[in-house]
Structure formats: structure tokens, C-alpha cells
Amino acid sequence: MLEIRELTRRFGATTAVDEVSFEVPAGQMTGFVGANGAGKTTTMRMVMGVLGVNGGEVLWQGRPISRLDRRTFGYMPEERGLYPKQPIIDQLVYVAQLKGMGRVAARTQVQELLERFGLGERAKDHLEKLSLGNQQRVQIIASVLPRPAALILDEPFSGLDPLAVDSMVDLLRDHTRDGIPVLFSSHQLDLVERLCDRLVVLANGRRVAAGTVSELRDAGVPRFRLVLGGDAGWVRDHAGLEVLDLEGTTALVEVRQDGAEQHLIAEATRRGDVHEFVRVRPALSEIYREATA
Amino acid sequence: MSTPSNTPSNTPDTGSGSAEPAWLLVTRREVVSRITDKSFLIGTALMVVMLVGFIGFTAWQDQKTDRVTLGATPDAVAMARAVADAAPRVDDQVEITLAELDDDAAARTALGESDVDAWLHPVADGWELTSESSEQDSLTDVVRTVVRQQVLAENASGAGTTVEALEAGSSVSTAFLRGDAEKAAVADAVGFVFVFLFYLAALIFGMQLASSVIEEKQSRIVEIIAAAIPLRHLLAGKVLGNTALALIQLLIYVAVGLVGLSFSPYKSYVPGLSGPAAWFIGFFVAGFIALACLWAVAGSLASRTEDLQTTSTPLTMLMLAIFFGGLSLDGRSQVIASFIPPVSAVVMPKRILSGGVAWWEPLVALGLLAVFAAITVWIGERLYRRALLQTGGRVSLRQAWSAAE
Numbered sequence: 001m002l003e004i005r006e007l008t009r010r011f012g013a014t015t016a017v018d019e020v021s022f023e024v025p026a027g028q029m030t031g032f033v034g035a036n037g038a039g040k041t042t043t044m045r046m047v048m049g050v051l052g053v054n055g056g057e058v059l060w061q062g063r064p065i066s067r068l069d070r071r072t073f074g075y076m077p078e079e080r081g082l083y084p085k086q087p088i089i090d091q092l093v094y095v096a097q098l099k100g101m102g103r104v105a106a107r108t109q110v111q112e113l114l115e116r117f118g119l120g121e122r123a124k125d126h127l128e129k130l131s132l133g134n135q136q137r138v139q140i141i142a143s144v145l146p147r148p149a150a151l152i153l154d155e156p157f158s159g160l161d162p163l164a165v166d167s168m169v170d171l172l173r174d175h176t177r178d179g180i181p182v183l184f185s186s187h188q189l190d191l192v193e194r195l196c197d198r199l200v201v202l203a204n205g206r207r208v209a210a211g212t213v214s215e216l217r218d219a220g221v222p223r224f225r226l227v228l229g230g231d232a233g234w235v236r237d238h239a240g241l242e243v244l245d246l247e248g249t250t251a252l253v254e255v256r257q258d259g260a261e262q263h264l265i266a267e268a269t270r271r272g273d274v275h276e277f278v279r280v281r282p283a284l285s286e287i288y289r290e291a292t293a
Numbered sequence: 294m295s296t297p298s299n300t301p302s303n304t305p306d307t308g309s310g311s312a313e314p315a316w317l318l319v320t321r322r323e324v325v326s327r328i329t330d331k332s333f334l335i336g337t338a339l340m341v342v343m344l345v346g347f348i349g350f351t352a353w354q355d356q357k358t359d360r361v362t363l364g365a366t367p368d369a370v371a372m373a374r375a376v377a378d379a380a381p382r383v384d385d386q387v388e389i390t391l392a393e394l395d396d397d398a399a400a401r402t403a404l405g406e407s408d409v410d411a412w413l414h415p416v417a418d419g420w421e422l423t424s425e426s427s428e429q430d431s432l433t434d435v436v437r438t439v440v441r442q443q444v445l446a447e448n449a450s451g452a453g454t455t456v457e458a459l460e461a462g463s464s465v466s467t468a469f470l471r472g473d474a475e476k477a478a479v480a481d482a483v484g485f486v487f488v489f490l491f492y493l494a495a496l497i498f499g500m501q502l503a504s505s506v507i508e509e510k511q512s513r514i515v516e517i518i519a520a521a522i523p524l525r526h527l528l529a530g531k532v533l534g535n536t537a538l539a540l541i542q543l544l545i546y547v548a549v550g551l552v553g554l555s556f557s558p559y560k561s562y563v564p565g566l567s568g569p570a571a572w573f574i575g576f577f578v579a580g581f582i583a584l585a586c587l588w589a590v591a592g593s594l595a596s597r598t599e600d601l602q603t604t605s606t607p608l609t610m611l612m613l614a615i616f617f618g619g620l621s622l623d624g625r626s627q628v629i630a631s632f633i634p635p636v637s638a639v640v641m642p643k644r645i646l647s648g649g650v651a652w653w654e655p656l657v658a659l660g661l662l663a664v665f666a667a668i669t670v671w672i673g674e675r676l677y678r679r680a681l682l683q684t685g686g687r688v689s690l691r692q693a694w695s696a697a698e
Binding site for chain 1: 315508522
């Protein structure tokens, strides 16, 4: 498990990351969301050790992370691109060797991964000759070399077509199945909701929400929707509730007093027909908007 | 405010768990990716061709014989024949054919139609050599010498004496305390080549190094590398790789130059040049490493290739100072400059070439240059490490020096 504890980074007078804490559990995909400039990239760069920290620490398997630990991590920086004018196999072998693999083993593994991504034929091509999608695939291969202990990916899905997104997702799932923690940042909320086990929301350098998707949706004040047979106007005068929306026979209420919803349903059935009474869980995008507002 | 910590560069370890140290991997990539690059190979080959061509041309120019036709009217035939006969003794590269002409008008026509290269005829106070529009250098020298000898001999016998008696004790010969005139000329020419090669290599490889630093910074591959190895190793590998490349290229040029010279009329100087050439290579390596680190810094301060122009300006100025300083300094200022790095990298080898350098002088100069290189490596490493991971616009030297990592 990867733990980020009260990580802080200042650039001059501005605090880019302010005491941010969260966890990336083993075998889970953790999505990292937030507006541009929220501090996602800075946090990831600190986790990878390419940027110094002003406070806080990063723990790996319960102890402070070391350089050797980081060498086993797969990392994909935000603006990607390897060496444009070098054959892809050569630069992938180079990256694998920098991460401590032997030359022969590196070549074998790179060859395997290239095959897997359908790039086996193009091993000797220069990177710049490949299409953007294929370049991205090469970048992905670079980040999973050698079999990483953890994956830190900055916007891995940006610029990918739907098919490439699917193969990327498959690859990530492969890793989480093996118990590898994956942290990735994204601003595509639908994707994050579909993929992630957990979610961390950052706004202005602070962590504003964290947890599993259902925890986040269940957190906050419970809301209910009530659809009646007749006019719902009377709900406004009901104690312990705040009416968020009222339209004809339908009311959306937020519970301000524990148990107020029970009194509401009792009152409603006493007054007439109740067509619907449901707990409303906010969509991730709503949570995100509220958290980052 | 606490000092940022936890960066790759200050975690003490060698950055290598594999068989090969990281800096060596980087060095190899630099060398391999460059040496397989077509433009590099073509550039090197072109330079070799130019060197061989230049040496060949000079040698040919030196050995070829001038064949000229000298025209003479009946009143000058005797003198012209004497000139033609005496020519090989005066200059063995001039061969003169005599063409007898009827009169002055025929001579002018022959000159105009290039049947003869020059026309020798007597005038009131001596002789005149007329050519169409350009001076016939070697012919003029020969004619001057022979006519003078002939006329002197006639005048001497008219006065009842001999040329030898008249000339006794009048000759002035030249002598040098060190070497001779031709040796000094060769030293000058080779010295120019040394300065030029250093300037060219430092500029071309320096620019290349700086832009490869920008390339890595721009594509953020440097972050992948920084997460895997200390940046110190990246810098060391890049500097060593480029130094190795520059050295290989230089060795090729020097070898081609020396071999070429040994087939030229100057072959007797080749053994004498080997020593200075060896010193030059030593100074080249130390000077190149010092400058390469600075080029890497220039690259790391830029964010885009377009910025390089600005961030490398002080360096290009320094390169020009080395170039012109190396070429123009002489006397006392040359002696002083030969100890001041980085100019000493070219000035000391030049002094060694012209001779008269005490044995300890190159050693001291090389030592000082090595110290200078060590300092630029140290400063360069700090600046490079701090500027490299800063994104968004140019980084000033002051920012880079004091930046948190």
C-alpha cells in the first residue's frame, strides 16, 4: 500500500499542495481528480521523487519510501514523449535498463510487450514515425517496465481513442489483479467513476474528498425524492427538512434532523397516495462540483 | 520553511542495482544514438574529404611545374635563350620555352592571342618583361635573376673585375634562435588548425548536447529517468558520451591530417608535430568537458528549443573569445593566456607547437584547466539538477542556483 501523509509543496509564496493525505491500497485503482492547477501533477511528482517536498512524507509498505522503491514504480509523466528519433525497441530497453534490468531480460520483455500491443512489427521504427495512439502505447509500455510494484500515471487516458482506452483499462486491471496499487489522475469523471475503486478529489492544493465511490455518494446529508398523488406544497412546512426543489407533486428534500424523513413519509401516507419515496445519491460529477466549488 | 528533501539526487546511492552503472548506460545511449545518425556520419566524412582535399591540393600546388612560353624579338633572343637555359638552376619548378618573334608588332599579337605568356625586350635603361594583364610571378623572378647576373657579368668585365669580387662580403642571410622560417610557418598553420578544431568541436557538440537536454526536458522523459536514476548520472553520461564522440572525431581528423602531411612536401615535420598533437588532445579533453557541462546547463535553463538562443548567449561569447584569443594573442599576453582556463585549452598547445616551452608549463596549464573543469562540473551539476525539473518558461541562473529541488 502507498500512503501519502500531509504532503506539502510550496513554490515561492503559493502553496501548490497543502497537507494532502490519502492512501492507494494494494490491488485497487485510485482515481485522482481535480481542476487544472489543483495540485495533482505536483503530488504525483513528489510521490515519484522528481520534486522535493516541503513537508509530509510518502510511505511504501508502511515505511518511508526509498529511491530503490521508486525505481520499481511505473511512472507516466503528464506530457509524454520519449526520444522521437530513436527506434522504439532501443529506447524501451534503455528505460528498462535504467530501472535496473539486465540487457537481455529487458530485450525479451520489451519484445513481448510490443507484441502484446501489436507493435512487434514496428520495433525498429523511430518513435516519431508512429501514430499518436501508438506512441501512447509505447509510453504505456515504458511505464510498466519491468513489472512495476506500483503505477503512478498522470492523465493516462487523455488523447486516447475509445479502443485504446479499453486496452489501457485491461492493462491496468491486469496489474490490480496482481495486487498492484494504481494511482491515476484524470479529468474524465465518467471514466473515473467506471474504473475506480477509490477516489481522491483535490481542489486548490487541498484534499476535499476521498473514499470509495459509494462512500462518497453516501457521504453528506441524505436526500430523498417524494412523488405524491396530489400537490406536494405542504412539504415546505414540514419540520427538520430542507426543500431543495418542489414542482407539482414532486419534492426533493434534504434531511436536517435525524429521522425527519420517517415523519415525512408517515405524514405523506396520512395525506394520500405516495407514488415514490427514494434516497437520492448524488452523481460523482455533482460531488465533484460541490467539493471543488 | 523547511528545505525540500527526498529528491532522487540527494539520496545517497549509486543509482544502480544492475550490472552496469547508470552513467555508463546513458553514455552508451548518447554515443550509439549519435553514431548511427546519418547527419553525424556524413558531416564527419565530409570533413575528412575536405582535409584530404586541402592537403592534396597544397601538395600538388607545391610540386607542379610552371610551363611558360617566353617570346623574344631578334635583338633579345640571346638574352631570352640565356634565361631559358638558366631557369632550372634558379627555380626547378619553372620550365621556359623560347618563341622567336619577328618584331614588336608580332610580339604584341602573340601576347594578345596567348601564343606566348610574356615578351622580353630591351628598353632604354634595361629590360622589360611584358605580359598580357597578369604578372607571371615565377617567370618574373627567374628573368630578374638571370638578366641581373648576365648584365652584372658584362659590366664587371667592362670594368676589369669579376662579379664575385664585386659581391664579396655583401650577402645577408637569415637565422632563427629556434627552428627556421619554414618551421615557424608550419607551426602557425597547425596552430590555426588546432584552434579551429577545438572551436568547431566545442560549438557543434555543445549545441547538440544542449538541445538533447532540452529534448529530454520538453518530452518529460527526464522525469522517468529522474525517478529511476540520480540526475548526476544523467549529466555525467551525457557529458562523457559527447566528449567521447568529439574525441573520436578529433582523433580521426588528427590522424588523417598527420598521414596526409606525411605524403606532402612537409613530411619532415610530421615527427615533430606528434608531440604537440598529443598535448593538444589532452587539453582538448579537459577543455571540452568543462565547456560541455556549461552547455548542459544552458540546455536545462531553457524550456523550449527556441529559448536556447538566449540561454546559450554567454557561452557562444566565450567560444568566440577562445577562438579569437587563440588566434591573435602573442608575446607576453599569449604566455599569460596559456595558463588561463578555458582559453589555455587552445593557447598552450599553440605555444608548445612554436617551441620554447619549459617542460612544467604544459603540466601546470593542464592542471589548472582540470581544476576549472572540476569546478564547472560541480556548479553545472547543481544548476542542471535544479533547472531540469522546472517547467514553464526560461529559468534564470539565479533561480536555478537558489531553487528548491
